[in-house]
Amino acid sequence: MIYLDNSATTKPHPDVLNSFHQVSERFFANPSSIHQLGGEAEKLLQKAKQQAAQILLVDEDEIIFTSGGTEGNNIAIKGIALEHQGRGKHIITSQIEHPSVFEACKSLEKLGFEVTYLPVNENGIISVTELENAIRHDTILISIMHVNNEIGSVQPIEEIGEIAKKHPKLSFHVDHVQGLGKISLKLANSGIDLCTMSGHKVHGLKGTGILYSNKRTKLFPLFHGGEQERSIRSGTENLAGAVAMVKALRLIKDREKNERNSLEVLNHYLRTELEQIQGVYLNTSPDTAAPHILNFSVPGIKPEVIIHMLGEQGIYISTKSACSSKQLDESRIVSACGFKQERSTSALRVSLSYDNTKEEVGTFIIKLKEAIQQLKEVME
Template identity: 50%
Template sequence: MIYLDNSATTKIDSSVLETFNRVNKLYFGNPSSLHELGETTTGLLTQSRRLIAETMGVQSEEIFFTSGGTEGDNWVVKGTALEKIHFGKHLITSEIEHPAVLESIKQLENLGWEVTYLPVDSRGIISVENLKRALREDTVLVSVMAVNNETGSIQPVEKIGEILKDYPSIHFHVDAVQAVGKIDLKLGEQSRIDMAVFSGHKFHGPKSTGFVYVKKGRKLAPLLSGGGQEAGRRSGTENVPGIVAMAKALKITSEKQIKIQSKLTIELEEYLDKKKNIEIFSPKHRAPHILCFGIKGIKGEVLVHAFEKKGVFVSTTSACSSKKKTESSTLLAMGIPKITAETAIRVSLSEENTQEELEKFIKIFDEIYHSFKVIL
């Protein structure tokens, strides 16, 4: 098996899984309980929060645990809108955000908030000047992803931050789910980013784990109300085994090199460039783990299943849309015709992929490519 769908989810690291199982077995107490077992699990949460904060270069009290990227994005978008409703009802985002952001914003739009959706160019990147022109006195949120999950395009987060330094009352939210271990994302005092969302299963941690960075002093209305866990910001009994395992996975990922991913995707791109009737949708400057392309006249889902029969696992575009059999909204926003966007597949690597796997993939691709010669 060759697994090349790491943007959808990564395989949990074996040592991380061992940690999850050990904590689940031995430290199963509720952190809110007053007895010794509860105190022990509280200590594990504190250690995990500290480890994540140190890894990300922020303070422990700026880290809040969630169930993953979807919850995190929903919380930041809706929490900002509710918290700052008396200051304004204007939101800014891009046309190619993850559905967790776009659907949250559309929900608010239906409830009366005004939204500016920034277009992207042929590389899938927004114009900083367009964003600057979109800012208004009643703008309360700018939400832009760091790395696009379909094409790997990298948004100019630092340049956006420079502009927003003149607008201290606006929350700047970054969906950083695809960024961990892939690009250098600066958080903390030196950064204008107010909130950043992360998901454990994207960096070899357990599914249904995640965390949100909230800069000290920034206020968010809770999305989940209840027992007041996570300093009253995210109620619900904490997933201690998952959190401890996620913290370990983040530490391991941060210490690994990403050069192999960049090398392999560049080699694959060079190989595909030599083929006729292949269009590469990912821009040259992109995150090192993603390459999106298509074969003219061959629907992406057909290609995905052809690879699957050979023991190779890729996806159409995002995992969220692949089963719906819809074309990529990101590619359409980039100006790619619908019929062309329907051919797209995404290869996404992790640091576990090898040169040998790439060579096998290319050999299998050749076989599949020539099997479509009648169409081509």
């Protein structure tokens, strides 16, 4: 099997699975229970928060364990909107956000909020000047992703953070789901108030995640109940999931530090090989993208046909975000970059992990060439 769909999900690391199993077996008590077993579970939960905070260089009180990216994004966006709507109802985001951000903003428009969707250039990057000009007296939130999940474009988060610092009445949220472990991001004193992370994108488990929420930030909770997680996410904590998330976070940060260069080399090899295939057009810029995502189009051929042909040979790639892959054929992201419909309806995504090898990529290229040639012969 050659798995090249790591932006959809990753294979869980054995150490992560082991952590989850051990905690589930030994620390099964409810952390809110007042007996000894509950106390032990609560201590472990607090230790997990401390460890996550140490890795991310933030305060442990700023860590909220969630079920992943979609929940984290919704808590951040709707939490700010509902808590601060008395001060303003204007939100700024981009046209290429993940569905969990894009649709959350769309839903708020139905409640009377006004959303500015910033355009991107052909490389999938917003204009910092346009963002700054879009800020109004009633702007309460800026939500911009770090790394795009389809084309890999990296947004100028540091510059946006500096702009956000000049406007202390608004909050700045970053969807860091695809950037985590690939592109470093400073949180403390960065201008970032909220930051979303997901476990299953970094060899952790589905249903695990972290929302960084700095101490100054006030959110309206989407869940009301027992006041767990600073009253922002009520409900019995997924202790085993939280510990597994922290284990995955530690492992991926180590690999980012030690293996980032190998990922860049693999990306360069993949790009070079794809550029040599006639009829293939790259949608990912070499200069402004993360090292693990490469998007390309084969105009005239339906992407799902190529995906199924490769899948039959044990090679797995994808079209767009797994959260929207069963919807309309056209990629909203590729289209927003200004590419014509023949490119936006034929886009394919290869997403690498630190586990992938040059041999695997080489085999993928050979089989992709064969698939394209075979399909062209059928169409003639």
